[in-house]
Amino acid sequence: xxxxxxxxxxxxxxxxxxxxxxxxxxxxxxxxxxxxxxxxxxxxxxxxxxxxxxxxxxxxxxxxxxxxxxxxxxxxxxxxxxxxxxxxxxxxxxxxxxxxxxxxxxxxxxxxxxxxxxxxxxxxxxxxxxxxxxxxxxxxxxxxxxxxxxxxxxxxxxxxxxxxxxxxxxxxxxxxxxxxxxxxxxxxxxxxxxxxxxxxxxxxxxxxxxxxxxxxxxxxxxxxxxxxxxxxxxxxxxxxxxxxxxxxxxxxxxxxxxxxxxxxxxxxxxxxxxxxxxxxxxxxxxxxxxxxxxxxxxxxxxxxxxxxxxxxxxxxxxxxxxxxxxxxxxxxxxxxxxxxxxxxxxxxxxxxxxxxxxxxxxxxxxxxxxxxxxxxxxxxxxxxxxxxxxxxxxxxxxxxxxxxxxxxxxxxxxxxxxxxxxxxxxxxxxxxxxxxxxxxxxxxxxxxxx
Amino acid sequence: xxxxxxxxxxxxxxxxxxxxxxxxxxxxxxxxxxxxxxxxxxxxxxxxxxxxxxxxxxxxxxxxxxxxxxxxxxxxxxxxxxxxxxxxxxxxxxxxxxxxxxxxxxxxxxxxxxxxxxxxxxxxxxxxxxxxxxxxxxxxxxxxxxxxxxxxxxxxxxxxxxxxxxxxxxxxxxxxxxxxxxxxxxxxxxxxxxxxxxxxxxxxxxxxxxxxxxxxxxxxxxxxxxxxxxxxxxxxxxxxxxxxxxxxxxxxxxxxxxxxxxxxxxxxxxxxxxxxxxxxxxxxxxxxxxxxxxxxxxxxxxxxxxxxxxxxxxxxxxxxxxxxxxxxxxxxxxxxxxxxxxxxxxxxxxxxxxxxxxxxxxxxxxxxxxxxxxxxxxxxxxxxxxxxxxxxxxxxxxxxxxxxxxxxxxxxxxxxxxxxxxxxxxxxxxxxxxxxxxxxxxxxxxxxxxxxxxxx
Numbered sequence: 001x002x003x004x005x006x007x008x009x010x011x012x013x014x015x016x017x018x019x020x021x022x023x024x025x026x027x028x029x030x031x032x033x034x035x036x037x038x039x040x041x042x043x044x045x046x047x048x049x050x051x052x053x054x055x056x057x058x059x060x061x062x063x064x065x066x067x068x069x070x071x072x073x074x075x076x077x078x079x080x081x082x083x084x085x086x087x088x089x090x091x092x093x094x095x096x097x098x099x100x101x102x103x104x105x106x107x108x109x110x111x112x113x114x115x116x117x118x119x120x121x122x123x124x125x126x127x128x129x130x131x132x133x134x135x136x137x138x139x140x141x142x143x144x145x146x147x148x149x150x151x152x153x154x155x156x157x158x159x160x161x162x163x164x165x166x167x168x169x170x171x172x173x174x175x176x177x178x179x180x181x182x183x184x185x186x187x188x189x190x191x192x193x194x195x196x197x198x199x200x201x202x203x204x205x206x207x208x209x210x211x212x213x214x215x216x217x218x219x220x221x222x223x224x225x226x227x228x229x230x231x232x233x234x235x236x237x238x239x240x241x242x243x244x245x246x247x248x249x250x251x252x253x254x255x256x257x258x259x260x261x262x263x264x265x266x267x268x269x270x271x272x273x274x275x276x277x278x279x280x281x282x283x284x285x286x287x288x289x290x291x292x293x294x295x296x297x298x299x300x301x302x303x304x305x306x307x308x309x310x311x312x313x314x315x316x317x318x319x320x321x322x323x324x325x326x327x328x329x330x331x332x333x334x335x336x337x338x339x340x341x342x343x344x345x346x347x348x349x350x351x352x353x354x355x356x357x358x359x360x361x362x363x364x365x366x367x368x369x370x371x372x373x374x375x376x377x378x379x380x381x382x383x384x385x386x387x388x389x390x391x392x393x394x395x396x397x398x399x400x401x402x403x404x405x406x407x408x409x410x411x412x413x414x415x416x417x418x419x420x421x422x423x424x425x426x427x428x429x430x431x432x433x434x435x436x437x438x439x440x441x442x443x444x445x446x447x448x449x450x
Numbered sequence: 451x452x453x454x455x456x457x458x459x460x461x462x463x464x465x466x467x468x469x470x471x472x473x474x475x476x477x478x479x480x481x482x483x484x485x486x487x488x489x490x491x492x493x494x495x496x497x498x499x500x501x502x503x504x505x506x507x508x509x510x511x512x513x514x515x516x517x518x519x520x521x522x523x524x525x526x527x528x529x530x531x532x533x534x535x536x537x538x539x540x541x542x543x544x545x546x547x548x549x550x551x552x553x554x555x556x557x558x559x560x561x562x563x564x565x566x567x568x569x570x571x572x573x574x575x576x577x578x579x580x581x582x583x584x585x586x587x588x589x590x591x592x593x594x595x596x597x598x599x600x601x602x603x604x605x606x607x608x609x610x611x612x613x614x615x616x617x618x619x620x621x622x623x624x625x626x627x628x629x630x631x632x633x634x635x636x637x638x639x640x641x642x643x644x645x646x647x648x649x650x651x652x653x654x655x656x657x658x659x660x661x662x663x664x665x666x667x668x669x670x671x672x673x674x675x676x677x678x679x680x681x682x683x684x685x686x687x688x689x690x691x692x693x694x695x696x697x698x699x700x701x702x703x704x705x706x707x708x709x710x711x712x713x714x715x716x717x718x719x720x721x722x723x724x725x726x727x728x729x730x731x732x733x734x735x736x737x738x739x740x741x742x743x744x745x746x747x748x749x750x751x752x753x754x755x756x757x758x759x760x761x762x763x764x765x766x767x768x769x770x771x772x773x774x775x776x777x778x779x780x781x782x783x784x785x786x787x788x789x790x791x792x793x794x795x796x797x798x799x800x801x802x803x804x805x806x807x808x809x810x811x812x813x814x815x816x817x818x819x820x821x822x823x824x825x826x827x828x829x830x831x832x833x834x835x836x837x838x839x840x841x842x843x844x845x846x847x848x849x850x851x852x853x854x855x856x857x858x859x860x861x862x863x864x865x866x867x868x869x870x871x872x873x874x875x876x877x878x879x880x881x882x883x884x885x886x887x888x889x890x891x892x893x894x895x896x897x898x899x900x901x902x903x904x905x906x
Contacts, residue, residue, distance in 0.1 A: 025786065028704050030538045034529045035508030037784040039495065055490040058512045064492075071490045078566040079488045080574070110529055114536055133706040133827075134883070164883055168827060173711055177827040206828070211858075215673065246481055247586035250628050325885075328784065332475075332491045368832040369823040373852060375623060375630035378906030380671075380854035382823070382832040400830060402854050402904035404673065428885055447904040449675040449857075 001044075001147055003069045009046035009076065011088050011149045015283065016042050016059065017322070017331050019142035024113040026135035029121050034110045041331030043321070046072040047088070050081035056332045084245075086310040092152035093281030093288055093317075099274030102186035105159040106141040113137050116192050120165055123196025130169040130200045133177075137163045139187060142327045146285040154281035161187045162325045167199035170207045178202025178385065179366060181225060183325065183423045183433075185274050202365060202385045205397045209386070212401035212448030219361035219415060220403055220444040221354055221389070226370035228424030228434030230379075231342060234407050235266060236432055237374040239293045241304025241312050242337035248375060250408060251299055260297040260411035263347065267292050268303050269435075270317065270340035276324035276423055276433040277340040283431075284319035284335045291315070293342075297412075305337040320431035329429055338431040346437045347417030354416045354440050356392040362446050363387045363394060364403060377408035380447070398448070405444035416440030451602045453516050454498055457523035459604050463500035463530070465543055466523070467603035469741060470496040471783040476561065478570050478592040480577045488570060497783035500526040501765075504540040505533030510784040544767035544774055546744060548606030553738040555614045556731075557642035561594035564643045569594070572646050576620040579655025584663045586625030590655070592646070593617045601743045611738040615889060616645050617877070620655055624662035631665035631851070633658045634836060635818065638877035639891075640736045664849055665837060671853035671905035672840070677813030678855060678901045679806055679841065682874040686892030687822035687833040689724050690794045690880070692859035693717075694892070695824035697726070697751050697759070698777070698789040699766025708829035708860075712757040718863030721799050724752040724894075726761055728776050728792035734877025735792040735890035742778040742787060749775045751794075755863075763789045781886045788882045796894030799869025803896045806868040808844040814853070814903060815839045815846060819876070831859045831901075853905035862899050870896035 004012035018040040025033040042065065043056040053075025057068040121132050143157040163182040170176050178199035182190045222230075237243050238251040238259075251259055270288035272278050282288055284306050292300050304312055305319030319335035355363060366385035373379065380402040388395045418438035425433055451468045458466030472494040479486040496519060497510035507530030509522035561569075569592050576590035594616045601609045619636035635658055637649055680688065693709070701707040709717070728737050728746025737746050742764050750758050760770065763778030766789055779790035807815060818836040825831070833855045840847040875893030 021784075023786075024533075027700070031505070031533045031536045032538055033506040033508065033786050034533050035510070035786060036525060036529065037497075037508070037510040039510075039512050039784060041493070052485075053488050053490075055492075057492045058494050060494075060512050060514045067492065071492070075488050075490060075566065078570060080485050080570065082485050084484065110532060114532065118536070133701075133704045136883075136885070164885070168706060173708065175706075175708070175827050177706075247625060248623050248630065250630050332493060333489065334487055368825065368830070368856075369821060369834075371821055371834055373632075373906075375632050376851070376906075378851055380834075380904035380906055382830065382854065382856040384825070384828075384830075399828070400857060400902065402673075402856055402902065404854075404904045404906050406906045428881070428887070445673075447673045447902070449902055 001149055004044060004046045004072060005149055007069060007073045009048055009073060011047040013045040013088050013148040014042065015144065015146045015331060017142060017144035017327060019140050019327050021138060021140045022110050022113060023136060023138040024110060024117050026117050026121060026132050029125065029132050031114050031117055042068055043331040044068045044072045045334055046076055048076045050083060050085050051076050051079050052082050052085050053079050054334045084307055084311055086307060088148040088150055089152055089284050089286045089306050090150045091287055092154040092285045095280045097271055097273060097278040097280055099185055100158045100278045102159045105139055105161060105187045108139055108187055116187060120192040120196045123193040124167045124200050127200035130167050130203055133166055133168045135165045140327060146283060148285060152285050154285035156279045156281060159185050160276065160324060161190060165195050165199055167203040169203045176203045176207025178206060183276055185276060206385055209397035209399040212398040212446060214448055216362065216446040219358045219440050219442050221358060221363045221438060221440045223365040224422035224436045224438055225424050226367050227439060228436045229370045229426050230372050230407060231434045231436055232426040232432050233374050234372050234377060236339045236342055239302050240337050241302040241308035241314060244302050245308050245311050254299050255301060257299055258297050259299045260294055261414040262297045263414050263417050264294055264297050264411060265345035266294040267343050268339050269343045272341045275341040282317050282319045283321045286316040286319060288317040289315060303339060305335055308337050323429050323431050324425050324433040325428055342432060342434045344436040346419045346421055348419055349416060351418055351438050354418050354438055355389055355394065357416060358389040359391055361389045363389055372407045377406045379407060380404040401446050401448040403444055404447055410441040410443060413442040414439055415442050451600060454519040454523045455602050455604055457520040458498065458500050458527065461524045461527035463502060463527050465501040465604055466499060467601060468496060468498050469783060470600045472598040475593065475595045476569060478573045480573045481589045482587060483577055495783040498523050498526045500530045501543065502527060502530035503534040505530045505538040508786055541765060542768040543764045545605060546774060550608040553611040555612050557614050559643035561616055561643050562596055572618060572651060575651040576655040579652040580620060580622040580659045582659050584624050585622050585659050587623035589621040591619050603743060607743045609739055609743050613640065613737060614642060615640055615734060616642060618646055620658045622658040622662040624666050626666050629666060631662055633661035633665060638734050639732045640734060641732050668837060668849040668851045671838060671850040671903060673904045675900055675902050677810055677898060678903060679810060679815045679896055679898050681816045681896060682893045683819040683876045684816040684833055684835060685796055685894030685897050686876060687819050688831055689796050689894055690791060690892035691822040691824045692829060692831045693724055693751060694791045694794040696826035696829065697761050699760045699762040699770060700789045701826045702760050703766055703769050707826045709757060713759055715757055716755050717757040717860055718752055718755045719866045720755045721866050721869045722752055722755050722863050723797040725750055726791050726794045730793040733793040733875050733891040737792060740776045740778045741780040744774045744776040744778060746792060747776040761789055761791065763787060779888045781888055785886055788886060790888050791880060791890050793875060793891040795873060795875055795892060798871045798873045798895045801868050801870050803870045806870060806896055806898050807841055807846055810841045810898060811843060813841045815841055829859045830856060831862060832856050851905055853903050855901045855903055857902045862901055865900040866897050868898040
C-alpha cells in the first residue's frame with residue numbers, strides 16, 4: 001500500500017488472503033483422491049483522482065508485491081475516470097463473529113476427513129443396493145487482512161466445510177441418484193450419517209420416479225437447498241445496490257412497496273454467529289451490520305459496497321470477494337456489492353406440517369439446476385427429486401418435468417414458511433450465502449410430456 | 451521440478467507428476483458506459499500428485515523454493531498411502547511414451563502485445579453501442595488469458611506449452627415499467643486480438659440492444675412435448691451436458707453413466723454423429739496437452755447413431771484398456787485431474803436451416819443458450835435458452851421468452867430427423883458436478899427433434 005502511494009497513487013488498498021485446504025474425494029465407496037493445498041495472494045487497488053485500477057498476484061516473495069503494485073500503477077494510466085468512485089473506506093470493523101472460525105475444524109487433517117467420509121459411505125451402503133459413486137468433503141481455514149491508505153486495517157479468519165454427497169441405486173442400466181450438499185463453519189454439526197440416509201432415500205425415489213404427463217397447477221413446496229440458490233440469484237440481485245444503481249433491479253425505486261407476501265421477511269446478517277459469510281468487516285474493510293431488507297413482504301432497503309452505498313445513501317458493509325464454498329481466487333478480484341448471509345425469517349411449521357396443508361401440488365427436493373432469470377423472475381426448472389402431493393400426503397415420485405412460473409410473482413403468493421433454515425450458495429466463486437427454510441408457493445405449474 | 455519428481459519416486463510413488471502453471475489475465479468490465487473494473491491478474495503455483503496402489507495423493511503450493519516442493523512430494527505420497535490403506539482397490543495407469551516437447555499457441559496478434567487502452571476501448575464501444583432509449587442498462591466485458599504450463603513425470607516426460615484465450619461479451623437490459631429483459635452474447639476462442647479486430651463491435655452492441663427490446667414484447671413459450679429446432683448452441687448443450695458428461699471414462703468405471711453398456715448400440719438416429727476434439731482450431735476448449743501431458747485428440751463418440759466410446763485419462767484408459775484421449779484435465783494447479791471434455795459437438799448434416807423450418811408445421815426454434823445441466827446417471831437433459839421463436843406452418847413466428855428444454859436424451863436423439871450442414875461452436879466453462887471449471891466449447895448444427903418445453 002505504501003509502495004503504491006510512493007509510486008504515484010493518491011490512495012491504495014491491499015488485500016491479502018492465505019488459506020489451507022484439505023479434501024477427500026470418494027469414488028465408488030472408497031477414498032480415491034485426497035489432497036492438501038495452500039495459497040497466499042495479494043490484491044492491490046490503486047486510485048488517482050477518479051481513476052481506479054486493480055491488480056492481483058500469488059504472493060510468494062517481495063518481488064510479487066513490486067510487480068503487483070507496478071501493474072496497478074500502470075493500470076491507472078490506461079483506465080478512464082470512474083465518476084462514481086468516492087474513495088476508500090474510512091472505518092473498519094473490529095473483533096470477531098462467534099463461530100466464524102472453529103479450532104477443531106481448522107486442525108482436522110485428511111485422516112479426519114476420511115473418518116467423516118466413511119461415516120457417510122457406511123450410512124449409504126447400509127441402505128439396500130446403494131453405493132456412493134462420488135462425494136467430496138473439504139475443509140478450508142483462511143485468514144485475510146485488508147488495509148488502506150486511510151489508515152484502516154481489518155482482519156478476519158474463518159473455517160469452511162463443504163460436502164457434496166451423492167448416492168446411486170439400481171442395476172441393469174437403470175439407476176437413480178440422490179444429491180445433497182452440506183455447508184458449515186464447523187465439521188462437528190454436520191451429521192454425515194443422516195445425509196447418507198437422505199441421499200440413499202432420494203436415489204431410491206429417483207429410480208422409482210415416472211415421467212410426469214400433462215400439467216399440474218397448484219402449490220409447490222421447495223426444499224431449502226435449491227430454494228436458497230434461487231433467493232440469492234433473484235432477491236439477492238433485486239436488493240443489490242449495484243444492480244439498483246445500474247437500473248437492472250426490478251425493485252429499484254420500490255422501497256416501501258409490498259413486493260412479497262406478509263409472511264416473508266429477509267435480512268442480511270453478516271454478524272450471525274457461525275454464519276458462513278459472517279465477519280465484522282467486509283472484504284473492503286467496512287464495518288458490517290445486520291439489516292432488514294424485506295419486512296413482512298415490504299421492501300425496506302438495499303445493501304451495497306462502499307461505492308454504491310455512497311451513491312444510494314445506504315450504509316456500506318457489503319463489499320465481498322470471498323465465496324462461502326471456497327475462498328480460492330478471492331484475491332484475484334476487487335470487492336463488489338454482494339450479500340453476506342441472506343436470511344429468510346423462519347416460520348413455525350415443520351416440513352410435514354407445510355405438506356399437510358397442500359391439497360394438490362408438488363414437493364421438489366432437487367432441481368437439475370435451480371436457475372431463475374434474475375431480471376424478469378421467469379423460470380422453468382427440471383425436477384430431479386420431486387413428489388406429487390395429494391390431499392396433504394406425499395404420493396407419486398415424478399421426473400422429466402419442469403416447474404415453471406415467475407419467482408417474483410411467487411414471492412407474492414407464499415402460502416407457507418417452514419421453521420428449519422439450511423445454508424446454500426449460488427456458484428462456486430460467487431460470494432453470498434442464503435439461509436432459507438422450506439417454503440410453499442402458490443401459482444407455479446408442473447409441466448410434463450403431454 | 452526434477453527434484454520434486456525424484457522425491458516422488460524416492461518416497462514410493464508408483465507414478466507421479468509435477469505441473470507448474472503461470473497464469474496471466476487481463477479483464478475489463480464496463481457498465482452504462484462507465485468503467486467498472488480493470489484487473490490484471492498473475493497467478494502461479496505447482497501441483498504434485500502421487501499414485502500408490504490405486505489411490506492418489508495431491509499436494510500443491512505457491513512457494514518458489516525447491517525444498518517446499520520436495521516436502522510436498524513426500525506429503526502427496528503419504529496422503530496417497532492413507533487412501534490406499536482405507537481400501538482403494540489397486541489399478542494400473544496406461545503408460546505413455548516419455549517425450550520432451552515445447553509448443554507455442556497459434557496466435558496471430560498476441561493479446562499481451564496490445565495496449566490495455568485498446569482493450570478498454572473495445573469493451574467501451576460494445577457498451578456504448580447498446581445504448582438506446584428503451585435500454586435501461588448496458589454492459590460489456592473483455593478478457594484475455596495467457597497460461598504457461600510445464601509438466602514432468604516419473605516416466606520421463608518433460609513438456610512445456612502455452613494456452614492463449616480471448617473473450618469479448620455484451621449484455622443489454624431493456625426496461626419497461628417493472629419489467630426487465632436482457633440479451634447476452636459473446637465471442638471467444640483460443641485466439642489472439644485478431645478475434646476482436648474481426649468483430650464489428652458497434653453492430654454487435656446494437657444487435658444486443660435490439661434483441662433486448664424485442665424481448666420486452668416476447669410471449670410466454672408454449673409448454674409440452676413438441677418439435678424443436680435447436681440452434682447450434684443448444685445442440686451443443688445436448689452434446690455436452692448429456693452425451694458428453696456421460697461419456698467421461700471415470701463415470702463409466704464407476705458405472706455412474708447411463709451409457710456404460712452402450713458401446714456398439716444405437717443411441718440416436720442415423721443423422722447423429724458426435725465428437726470431442728481438443729485439436730479443433732481456434733475453439734475455446736482446444737488444448738495442446740491435457741493436465742497429464744497426453745496430446746489432445748479427436749474422439750468419435752457417436753457415429754451415425756451408433757455409440758462408439760468414451761473419453762479417457764491415463765487411469766480410465768488403464769482400467770478400461772483403451773487408448774488415452776487427452777481428456778485428463780484440471781481446473782488449476784491446486785485441483786485434481788478428472789476426465790473432462792474439450793470441444794464437444796454434433797457433426798453437420800445435409801439440410802439448410804431454412805429448409806428445416808419450412809418443413810416444420812408447428813414447434814419452436816431456439817435462440818442462444820444460457821446454461822445446461824448434466825445428468826450422466828439418468829440421462830435426462832436440461833437446457834435453458836435466452837429466447838426463441840414459435841414456428842407456424844413452416845414460418846418463423848413471434849419471439850418467445852427464455853425457455854427450458856428437458857427430456858430423456860436418447861429419446862431426443864432418436865427423434866432427430868433433420869440436421870443442417872452448418873455447424874458452430876460456442877465457448878464456455880464446464881464444471882464437474884459444481885466445481886472444477888475448465889474451458890470448453892460445445893456446438894453443432896440446427897437439429898430438429900422432439901423435446902419437452904416450458905417457460906415462465
